[in-house]
Amino acid sequence: MHIPAAQTRRIDEGDDAVDLGQSPGDIIVLSAADTELAGFAQAAHRLDGVATLRLASLMALSHPYSVDLYAEKTLAGAKLILIRLLGGKGYWDYGLERVVALARGQGIALAVVPGDDKWDASLAAHSTVAPDDAERLWRYCVEGDADNLANALCFAAYLIGKTDAPPPPRPLPKAGLWWPDIGRPALDDLKGAWVDPARPTAAIVFYRSLVQGAATAPVASLIEALGEAGVNALPVFVSSLKDPSSAAILSGLFETQPPDVVLNATAFALSKAGAVHQPTVLDAPGRPVLQVVFSSASEEGWAESDRGLGIRDLAMHVVLPELDGRILSRAISFKEAGDQDPLTQSRPVRFVPKSDRVRFVAELARNWTRLGRVAASERKVALVLANYPNKDGRIANGVGLDTPASAAGILRAMADAGYALESIPENSSALMDVLLTGQTNAIGTAAKGSSGPESASGARNETVSLTLQDYAELFSRLPRAVRAGVSERWGAPEDDPFVRDGAFHLAIHRFGNAVVGIQPARGYNIDPKETYHAPDLVPPHNYFAFYMWLRDAFGIHAVIHVGKHGNLEWLPGKALALSEDCYPEAVLGPVPNIYPFIVNDPGEGRRPSAAPPP
Template sequence: MDEQEGHIFMILLASTADTDLLAAIAASKQADKDVPPVTTISIGADPTTHTVPDLDGIQVVMVRLLGGRRAWAPFDAVRQSCVERGIPFIAMSGEVAPDAELTGLSTVPSAVVAQCFDYLVKGGVRNAGNLLAFLTDTLLMGGVGFEDPVDEPMTGVYGEADADPSKPTVGIVFYRSHFLSNNTAFVDALIDGIHAHGCNAVAVYTYSLRPDPETGRSDALDLLASHQIDALLVGMFAMGGTIESEEGAWTAQALLDLGVPVIQAIAATSSAAEFNETDRGLSPMDTAMYIALPEFDGRIIGVPTSFKEQTDAGAVYMPDTERSLRAAGIAARHAKLRHIPVEDRKLCLVLSNYLDERSFALERIGTAVLLRTPIANRPTSS
């Protein structure tokens, strides 16, 4: 750790992905003493609220943005400050493909940007640790040594998959970045909830549910199908598209091909305190990404199962045990229904009603929003 005149020199990482920050913080705690520690900025749902950070003591600035330079309001001011102070500035895409504009705005050689980007795309604490060592040796003239980026699995089973043939099976799919940054407590809570409701649980992590453009297949969904799941809890907010002709567009067909009920599990981006203190509940972004848009995929909307809380390790998704049990219960009941013979199932039709003079006069049920429903039959008195 470099110190001069009482200053501790640090590496700044600002990212729209909290999992990048979690991995960097964990790696920094394990790093060689000559690697500068990391300080982080979470670029959240409302980036305009972020002011230009204090760069005193900062030796390197890395920015990873989902949505390009406009995703973070202070971007240009931070870059200009780095130029004036002689601080290396590295800007990268939040996607798996590089962003030429961000690479061009970086003040280090493009090869350095490319290697930093590769470390972050491949993800995990190990790659984050080597990223810090790479920056130390390449830009700060250190000598700690580093390894090249290593591939981490893009898709896989989290933990052990249950396989009791006497029980229905509920699948869970969540982001790979949470797996690589050890941010999985919210997944564990869903697994516990599924077990409590008497079902097998199979949790799969993946980068994306988008099918491979060449094969048209989704590895994550194929993996879940191989475990013969009866219902699926989706912890991701990727939504389908309505324009199937658009090249490379994601549609809900891959989910439909599973042939099972799909329940949306909501990982709220607000804290539990913020959620409880507002009459609105979920933020506008969460409402859009976890409720409004997934409905176009035909998903059954569940409940918030976790909330984002700030800890010493960074922002993590802390599970809400009661709500996780509730979401798991919705999935478990749908899974169990598939094992009940059709002739033994019961159907309940619920119609909303609006009690006005017209509905009373016509003795109709379900008259809300001008539904055309039958007049209730009443026995006539003699």
């Protein structure tokens, strides 16, 4: 009978027998926790040749024949076996019985300990090592981090007479600061690593289990990217946001070093559906909380997915966190099986950061801090009004929302708050008069003095423009796939019908440091009703020119999309966890985006490729 070589699999895919293909080792560690096995793999070099090590996932040993084969080929030659079993004896009933019989029959040291932080004497009774020794091995694993995992291996080697006893387990706090290559840092250690303490600060909140399993590569990558973006990182690990001691430590750190933005990589929510919302510990600084996803999927699976996130990540990192009012950002790391590790003859699974996604989140965080730090009188904001279908009579439409009145009210509120605005419309009618006397999405709505046809309201007043030269330079910065898609569908930018006299003429009106624009159509010479929601229609050049002017020429600090509903969120790309080739990201970039929406129809405004939660 041919048994296939082992592949990375889930516990629910364990119906097939597999051969792990490992030769015997002095010490063998079996665990269902990928992060723990990866941590042991990183610590293997600390054995310094005094003992050989093999690592295996219990998820790969769910089939009885896999257990028998592994026991015969690998376990039988071991001197010590450590099993970390989550869920008690029943989780791996046949496997445990087989290993216990083998250890007792052949005199192999065996430590069977819980896979969580609750000691189970009945489970440990299956061990052949002394109870105190089994509990010490368990404590090394429970406390975790690189030093404790290395000392666990050294203690195992000590039990089989290979080396001296290592130091006892060093407790890892429920919550605390973390920094690469600094063991148990204090706040002063972090400040010493910052380029400039006066820079804005971004707190990174992540699970303690990543420190326990030495799986902090995504956090380290985010720290580096934030530094390159001009933001100081304040990384804080917690056992859970619901743990009182973790929440107290986090709250104390936020009081001592208030962050300008919070990047949260923990899952689930503190709030309950249907209950009156109460601020959480993450909200205490009064700053935006961005949800960062350490995905449980592989990068390949994410790249091939139109949805972007699997059901589990969707629930844990999108649906539930919205109850706390967190703003979804991006998935910045993925779970990957590494290359074969010759020291452990295993393929440790690790969280692997994706550099361009990490960089995007860092830039988004920087821009939120910039929005919060700049004085109101210096902030520049764009209000973008929907236009569906793309007719002048449908500008600023919104079922259940008086969009023109809302926009005019927002402008008045901004002026009252100290924004430097000029000549703002007094009411919705005045705003619509301004919009209809300038460029709109109707092809041929030429500016006053041009040779183009006039609209029913007469000659059009000039709005803003972006030269073809400036557009070409900005267009060249877009990802290659995006540039190719736009050029293939719409041709050269100078052929765009909204180009006149060497420039794009855009439906944008300036009122000092605020602008009001009419969102461009998805295309031209097409049926707007049929194509408005088309998931494969790439936007034309003038669509990009509109947002390029806002971002790069005018320099907005934030954009507010007003109305039901815009079309940015319907552009080609993933529904969640966007890539750089997704058109909503290519268009909007890392700009803080506010999307007010009528509360009784969230489905119309919640395709979140472009929009954060309302």
